Every structure is written in structure tokens, then in C-alpha cells.
Amino acid sequence: MRKILVLLAFLFTVVSFSQELNCTVNVIAQQTGNENNVVFKTLEKQLTEFVNNTQWTNKSFGQQERINCSMVINVREYSNDLFSASLQVSSSRPIYNSTYSSPVYNYNDKDFNFQYLEFQNLVYNPIQFESNLISVLSFHVYMILGMDGDSFALNGGTEYLKQAQTIANYSQQLNGQGWKLEDGLQSRFALIDNLMSPTFKEMRSTMYNYHIGGLDVMSESSKKGKAQVISALSELQKVHRSRPNSYLMRVFFDAKSDEIMDVLSGGPSVNVTEAIDILNRIAPMHSQKWRNIKF
Missing domain, CATH: 1.20.930 (Transcription Elongation Factor S-II; Chain A)
Incomplete structure (x- = not known):
């Protein structure tokens, strides 16, 4: 009986803490002229684990329910621990009773500048700024979750889009591009601000x-x-x-x-x-x- 209870507890834990994304992360560094630097592979591995293993919601996702997505980081410049890059994010959702996947979110984030030390801890804090690297990736994770949710239920992604907006708000303390109103009409701020506005309902x-x-x-x-x-x-x-x-x-x-x-x-x-x-x-x-x- 005790073995059965232990097994059930284990299965409950697996189900309760199943992650939401099946995300491929690629770091491309050809423009730096030093693409063989091991730091780029380490960054790619750590970000893959961060995005796929972080528990982003309080809901259970079966393996087949994970959202397929990708993040391609194109590093333009790298010096010491400073990176200048762009980020292409895309996601898709399955279409009922078919093998087709429909593209849902496709965003080119051109202003992705961040600081990264090899093997540093990458931890998401839902209410506090940690780093621009964490904020940008977490913002797009919640955009993926929000857009996916909206495609299955009317305004079904609201709670995730609100979290993306929260990330945008607390990240404004950074001088990095993309988080403020004055950063233009094609910024992360503009994207989530418009999406949550009744004007664009x-x-x-x-x-x-x-x-x-x-x-x-x-x-x-x-x-x-x-x-x-x-x-x-x-x-x-x-x-x-x-x-x-x-x-x-x-x-x-x-x-x-x-x-x-x-x-x-x-x-x-x-x-x-x-x-x-x-x-x-x-x-x-x-x-x-x-x-x-x-x-």
C-alpha cells in the first residue's frame, strides 16, 4: 500500500509540474567572427533549459499539449560579458483532427542587448527585475502563452498577457531598448500595450x-x-x-x-x-x- 501511495505521489508531481513549452533555442554568432567561442554553446544550452524547464503557469500540460516554439538569437557583437543581438520568436498550435500546425506568434525583437556570464544562474522572478536577458525571454514566453490561449478560448490568454505586461513594467528601470513608451511603435512595450488595449480587442x-x-x-x-x-x-x-x-x-x-x-x-x-x-x-x-x- 505504501508503495502505491509513493507511486501516486510521484505521478501527481510529474503531472502537476509538467512544463508548458517545447522550445528550440539557437544561438547564432557568425557576425561576431568568433562563433566557435564555447560561451555561445553554453548560453544556448542554459537558455534551452531555462525556457523549457521553468514552471511558467500553475496549470498542468501533458507532453502532447506543450506549445511548440522556437527562439533564434543572432549575436551581432560580443565583448567580455556584454551581448548585442536580435531575437526571432515563433510559435504554433495544432489544428484539430489534422497533422497541420498553425503559426500563431512571429516576432522579430531587434533590440536584445544583455549581460551574461558563463554558467550564471538563470532564475525567473515574476514580480522583480533580474536581468534584461531574463526579462526579454520571459516576456516572449508569456506572449507565446497568451497568444496560444487566445486561439483556444475568447480572451483565453489574458492572465499570461497581463504577466507579459507586468514584466514590461518592472523592466523599465533598465536603460535597455524596448521597454518604454519612448522606444517607439515597434517595441515590446508597444506590442503588449496595444494588445491589452480595448482599441485592439x-x-x-x-x-x-x-x-x-x-x-x-x-x-x-x-x-x-x-x-x-x-x-x-x-x-x-x-x-x-x-x-x-x-x-x-x-x-x-x-x-x-x-x-x-x-x-x-x-x-x-x-x-x-x-x-x-x-x-x-x-x-x-x-x-x-x-x-x-x-x-
Whole structure:
């Protein structure tokens, strides 16, 4: 009996503390001219462990429920323990009853400067600034969790997006780029501030309707799913009217433009003429892709 209780306790611990992400972290240092320096491999290994082994939420994630994502750190300059880099973050979520994974978050963080000593402890503190390295990665982890949550339930990622906003707020004490209002309209601050603003509420409802009402029903009725994708995209006109050419819209279409082109081109025939007109208005930076839609 005691052995059974011990086994159950062990299994409960494994389930309760299963991590949320299945994240590939790559550190590329070719621009430094010293890419073989062992510090880059150590950094890559430590960050992989940090992102994948930290418990980011109080919820249980099965192995098959982990969010697939990647972080590519491109180091431009390295001197002593100071790094100047950019960070490309992307994530995807599975589509119901298919082998397809839909891109959800795609963000190029161009101002990623940080200090790192080889083998230093990397610990996330939810309420206190530790370092720019920890803050930037943790911010994007919660963006991944938040955007993923919004794709499964209406505003389902709110608690994670609030934590991303908390990280942005307490990281403003640093002089690093990206955390303050004055850092521009394409900063981390602007990204989370816009996403949490009522002005952009249709961005979040579109994430839900596009995936749950559109892509997730395609295995049952591809025609219905395709029509719902078009309906979801049409909601973004409200955002465009109030904030034309917004950065948040650009982030959305950076992740979704190729997929939208494929969805509207393939499958059963539906009237996509109006959808193409809408896309050309709200996402003109991808006009070449909209011209490639075949129907």
C-alpha cells in the first residue's frame, strides 16, 4: 500500500509540474567572427533549459499539449560579458483532427542587448527585475502563452498577457531598448500595450474565431471553415479604421499571411473576392501574396 501511495505521489508531481513549452533555442554568432567561442554553446544550452524547464503557469500540460516554439538569437557583437543581438520568436498550435500546425506568434525583437556570464544562474522572478536577458525571454514566453490561449478560448490568454505586461513594467528601470513608451511603435512595450488595449480587442477575438471557428472545423467541413476564416479576417477592418497600419496588425500578418494565402487558394470554392479586397486594405504590405490567391 505504501508503495502505491509513493507511486501516486510521484505521478501527481510529474503531472502537476509538467512544463508548458517545447522550445528550440539557437544561438547564432557568425557576425561576431568568433562563433566557435564555447560561451555561445553554453548560453544556448542554459537558455534551452531555462525556457523549457521553468514552471511558467500553475496549470498542468501533458507532453502532447506543450506549445511548440522556437527562439533564434543572432549575436551581432560580443565583448567580455556584454551581448548585442536580435531575437526571432515563433510559435504554433495544432489544428484539430489534422497533422497541420498553425503559426500563431512571429516576432522579430531587434533590440536584445544583455549581460551574461558563463554558467550564471538563470532564475525567473515574476514580480522583480533580474536581468534584461531574463526579462526579454520571459516576456516572449508569456506572449507565446497568451497568444496560444487566445486561439483556444475568447480572451483565453489574458492572465499570461497581463504577466507579459507586468514584466514590461518592472523592466523599465533598465536603460535597455524596448521597454518604454519612448522606444517607439515597434517595441515590446508597444506590442503588449496595444494588445491589452480595448482599441485592439478585435485582434484577440479574431485569433479565437479564426482558429476555433475556422481552421479547427475544416476537417469536418472545409467550406464552412474557409468561410469562417474570411469572416474572422473581416473583423480586423474595425482595428484598421481606428488604427490604420498598426504594428499589431503587422505582427499578426507576419505570422499568418502565408497561411491565409494557402487557405483562400485551396479547398472548396467560396467567394473570396471581398476577402482579397479587405486584405489589400488592412495588410497592403503583403499585397503580392494576396495577388497569388487562386480561386
